[in-house]
């Protein structure tokens with residue numbers, strides 16, 4: 315059996331608010347094998363972003379286990395977590411989150427700075443990735459000089475620059491029109507075909523259909539998982 | 555990695571130029587002030603030290619109280635109270651190594667077509683020993699010149715420059731208040747005295763010659779001043795006391811009456827002058843350092859604002875793999891860069907200021923490499939010290955909270 319890229323067991327997360335503890339994730343379990351492609355759906359406030367942030371090692375669960383690529387995240391110190399964010403995971407945000415005063419080339423190359431890669435290699439790799447997402451002619455432009463769809467491509471190039479095994483994208487097309495969204499999704503599909511595992515959050519069914527597997531959140535719980543349904547269907551067919 | 559961070563720090567400084575400039579201004583003023591104040595202070599100390607070195611060591615002077623200024627004999631006439639005989643009595647005292655009675659007055663000096671007003675001192679050969687003054691050229695007069703009242707003169711560097719130019723003065727005849735004198739020696743240059751007079755603007759002639767030929771003194775044997783050299787610094791107070799009692803006795807001053815002379819310990823006065831300038835320069839430095847401190851606080855203030863403003867940026871950096879250390883280094887480098895660049899500009903201003911003052915006034919200002927290094931390292935330390943807290947605050951941010959920050 316292959317080591318799952320993500321293994322979440324009985325995960326809980328509650329925020330401490332002025333009104334007392336506020337549970338957001340309850341008893342969440344998830345197993346994802348390398349190369350899988352998951353779309354998370356669910357109403358606003360159901361805990362999708364909270365879950366993604368925990369998967370991305372940006373936030374910690376209140377209880378439960380999260381094993382990333384065979385490693386227990388809870389046992390890692392801050393700098394090990396930073397290294398995971400740098401090497402293992404590429405995060406794509408709804409709001410792109412590019413550095414506004416920094417050129418596209420330097421934005422894409424920034425994770426390599428923290429990886430300690432030398433300048434020549436940094437620039438060569440950042441340039442190759444920008445070319446790959448079709449922005450080879452904008453290397454020295456600033457983020458506000460290009461469109462939203464283009465900015466999201468830059469953010470994806472940045473997420474890819476350290477050759478991660480897992481891409482986490484929280485509503486990556488949430489700020490984009492449907493044509494641009496499809497272009498971005500084509501890019502994700504391509505990456506998944508190359509073997510990169512992808513988890514993305516979306517509200518839209520036509521976006522979610524790009525993924526191999528759909529998960530529904532409701533009120534902090536996973537209420538539906540197509541992989542499990544397929545399994546069930548398979549079992550019931552065999553039983554029949 | 556470090557190179558990239560330096561580049562980013564430079565970039566960040568350029569992102570908000572006016573703010574960076576204003577923050578830097580604190581450092582510029584602070585460092586400039588420190589360098590300038592240290593230069594002024596050290597210059598003052600240096601010139602005091604030089605004057606003290608040229609004064610002669612363990613020196614006391616005895617002055618006759620000017621007529622009309624009170625004193626027991628004031629009413630009896632205009633005769634200065636001190637005499638050559640007093641000087642001869644003082645040399646006999648314990649602890650006194652040399653004395654030089656002097657009279658002085660300004661006089662007009664003429665050589666060929668040039669004339670110059672200078673201070674003429676009539677004294678004994680010991681004067682040069684007491685003042686630790688040597689000759690640059692020629693030779694000095696002797697006791698036999700004193701006895702016979704010869705018309706010979708030693709002249710100072712300023713007099714040489716003004717009367718002779720390039721001609722060698724030795725053996726030439728000058729006229730002092732119309733009387734001819736032969737120049738037999740040129741004094742080594744001493745520069746300024748503690749009170750700012752040009753010590754080289756002087757002519758020394760035998761005491762007796764001055765009394766008889768120059769100042770036409772009605773009071774044969776009386777002098778304005780007696781210079782006394784003690785054997786060592788420690789006994790100067792003792793020597794001062796014995797001069798006081800000796801002269802009171804010689805001048806028949808009754809118990810309770812005021813002296814018709816007074817004794818000054820020049821060495822003690824000089825030392826206290828040196829101490830005063832030292833304190834003054836320390837004080838100047840301290841005041842200037844306060845502006846450096848204020849500059850540092852300015853940096854801290856702006857860095858704190860900058861961390862708050864850039865919280866989201868910090869969150870993004872953390873999300874793509876920046877460690878605490880990377881963020882700390884980034885903000886620390888920015889603070890250090892502001893402070894070091896400010897420091898360099900401040901150094902430039904401080905040094906130019908010092909050079910300008912040197913040009914405008916004759917007081918020499920000393921820029922030592924130590925004061926430059928001191929200002930520079932203080933500035934770097936200020937950058938690190940005041941930059942550290944904001945940088946640590948940035949580094950300790952929680953990635954998810956930083957990302958959520960609007």
Ligand SMILES: Nc1ncnc2c1ncn2[C@@H]1O[C@H](COP(=O)(O)OP(=O)(O)O)[C@@H](O)[C@H]1O
Pocket residue numbers: 329330331336338356357358359360361362363364365
């Ligand atoms: N930092 C926080 N403190 C308190 N409550 C929070 C915080 N972040 C999110 N929440 C709450 O947690 C719930 C889930 O939020 P989120 O994970 O963003 O949902 P989704 O992404 O599915 O819309 C929401 O009710 C939200 O108000």
Ligand SMILES: [Mg+2]
Pocket residue numbers: 362363364
């Ligand atoms: Mg969300």
